[in-house]
Structure formats: structure tokens, C-alpha cells
């Protein structure tokens with residue numbers, strides 16, 4: 001059966017820890033963690049062997065070595081990650097024509113038109129996994145679905161080295177038994193509130209008994225969650241997002257005048273973009289916030305940071321206040337965007353040692369949880 005729309009999502013398994021094994025093959029099969037070696041350092045990423053001991057991203061190194069005394073600690077190697085990323089991009093762009101990289105180790109591809117070549121989606125998935133492994137030595141989990149969200153959730157559920165195919169028409173039944181937290185857009189705060197209301201699974205979001213209260217509390221966000229829960233997801237794959245400029249923008253399914261929604265969206269862009277800056281060894285001198293209202297009127301605000309930055313908690317206050325001064329009351333917006341300009345090579349002196357550890361932990365969390373994690377709002381500045 002030909003799918004009317006097909007999206008492939010790929011996510012490298014434990015990328016930083018796997019990269020460490022590539023750089024030093026004697027680490028293969030051992031519990032490996034990337035992070036600072038001082039007892040007060042923080043673990044940025046852990047191999048699956050280390051995770052079996054309970055070692056997790058953002059855990060203090062001291063605790064990790066207590067849990068796993070034989071833990072092999074490796075310092076982060078951003079140049080290596082960037083080189084692997086470029087190798088993966090090259091091989092994937094040869095194989096799949098329309099790809100969108102959402103982080104150093106995650107990408108979406110629009111594969112609808114490839115079905116004549118690959119009538120069996122799992123064959124295409126295996127090809128992608130093998131191509132990445134041959135080019136880099138990294139293992140990748142791949143999922144195919146009719147939309148981005150289901151593909152991402154399916155990949156998360158099949159890690160490591162997994163391959164998932166969610167057939168069209170089965171999206172809602174696939175999502176139904178999953179925890180609400182698995183849906184992008186439901187962060188730990190919303191999840192905690194939902195749990196307190198005995199709403200634990202995606203299916204609960206569609207339960208008419210919960211509807212009145214959920215609608216009152218979450219308004220149009222509930223509608224967006226319900227659409228995803230039903231398997232409705234038209235979010236397109238945006239090709240070459242990276243090469244255009246360092247910026248993200250999105251059109252909402254439903255126009256919104258809710259400042260909290262605008263804020264949350266921009267904050268999630270900031271997390272991804274700052275992560276990209278850090279990986280490229282860059283810092284941004286200025287930023288632009290962009291809004292498009294429901295009459296298609298575009299307004300922007302460009303502003304300079306006091307100094308070039310690439311650490312999102314430090315960047316957020318200026319961006320947030322620019323958004324607040326730009327957004328008009330009682331105006332419905334259909335699109336928000338954030339971009340950076342004035343990009344400079346980052347110097348070590350940009351950060352305190354403490355921030356460096358926090359940044360390593362943040363990048364580790366992004367590596368572990370993907371961009372969904374960014375909805376946590378990053379980590380506090382202090």
C-alpha cells in the first residue's frame with residue numbers, strides 16, 4: 001500500500017558516548033561516559049553499558065563513579081562530533097533528497113516520493129541505518145511514519161539500534177498507551193499537572209470525561225495535543241534549514257494570542273540554536289525575533305547582546321523581553337521565529353568553569369532526549 005505521506009526520522013544512539021568509542025576502540029563494550037573527571041563534574045552522556053549501572057546524563061561524576069566504579073570517563077570532543085555530523089549529512093543527502101537536521105544527531109526526511117524505489121518502508125529504514133554505520137561507525141535508530149511526531153516517538157521507543165514502521169491508520173493506537181510525557185510539547189511541568197489529574201496516557205487526552213477541565217486549563221494547546229494523539233500531523237520537513245541561516249521559525253496549527261505559547265516556542269528554538277552555536281564553536285552577537293499575525297503582517301525586533309553569547313539561559317532574558325515588547329495584546333499570531341546574526345568564534349573566556357559544566361550537562365541532555373528536552377526551559381543561569 002502506498003502511503004499518502006511518509007516521513008523517516010533518524011536518531012544516533014548515545015552519540016557522544018558512541019563517538020568516544022570510535023575514537024578509542026578499546027572502550028567498546030565498556031561502560032563509557034562523557035563528562036568532567038573531577039568528582040564535582042557532570043556526566044554529559046553515557047553509553048548503554050553505563051546506563052545499565054544507572055549512570056545518567058546530568059548526574060554528578062562522583063555519583064556516577066560510585067554507581068559504576070569501572071566507568072570509563074572521556075572528555076567531550078566537539079570537533080569529533082562535528083566531523084561525524086558532516087559525514088552523516090553527506091551520506092544521508094546522497095540517499096534521501098529532502099532532509100531536515102534538527103540537531104547534531106537527529107534528522108527528518110520526506111520519503112513519500114521514494115516509495116516507488118522502496119515499496120517496503122523497513123527496507124528503506126535498513127538502508128539508512130547501514131549507510132550511516134558504514135560512513136561513520138555509529139548506530140542509528142530509524143522510524144517511519146506518516147508524520148514527524150509519531151516517527152520521533154516511535155524511534156524513542158525503539159532505541160538503541162532500532163527500526164520502527166508505524167503503518168498509516170495505526171498512529172492513534174500506537175500513541176494511545178504511551179505516557180503523555182512522550183508527546184512533544186508536553187514538558188515535565190505539564191506532565192506533572194496532568195498526572196495530578198490522573199491523566200497518564202495519551203489516550204486519556206482524548207477521554208471526553210477529562211475534556212471540559214483540560215480545555216479550561218490548556219485551551220488551544222489541548223487541541224494541538226489531541227490532534228497529535230489522533231495521529232494528525234502535517235508539520236512539513238523543511239529542507240536545508242541549517243544552511244539557510246542560524247534561525248528557526250514555525251507556523252502554528254492554530255493562531256495564538258497566548259504570550260506563554262509564544263514564549264515557550266521561542267524558548268525551545270533558543271535551546272536548539274544555542275546548542276548548534278556551541279557545537280560549531282560560535283557565539284551570536286545579536287538576535288532577531290519575528291512574528292507574523294493572522295493578517296500576515298510581519299513584525300521583527302533585532303537587538304544586540306551585551307556580549308556575544310551561546311549559552312541559552314544567559315541569552316533568554318533579552319530575547320524574552322524583546323518578544324514581550326513586540327507582541328501586541330489581543331493579536332493572534334500564526335508564526336514565530338528566532339534567528340541569530342553577528343556570529344563570532346566563541347572564546348573560552350565567555351564562560352565560567354561552572355557554566356562550562358552546566359553546558360556540558362545541557363548538551364548531554366539534548367543528546368539523550370533530543371529537542372524535546374529543550375522544552376524543559378534549559379537550566380537555570382546560576
Ligand SMILES: [Mg+2]
Pocket residue numbers: 011012013014015105367368
Ligand atoms: Mg541521539
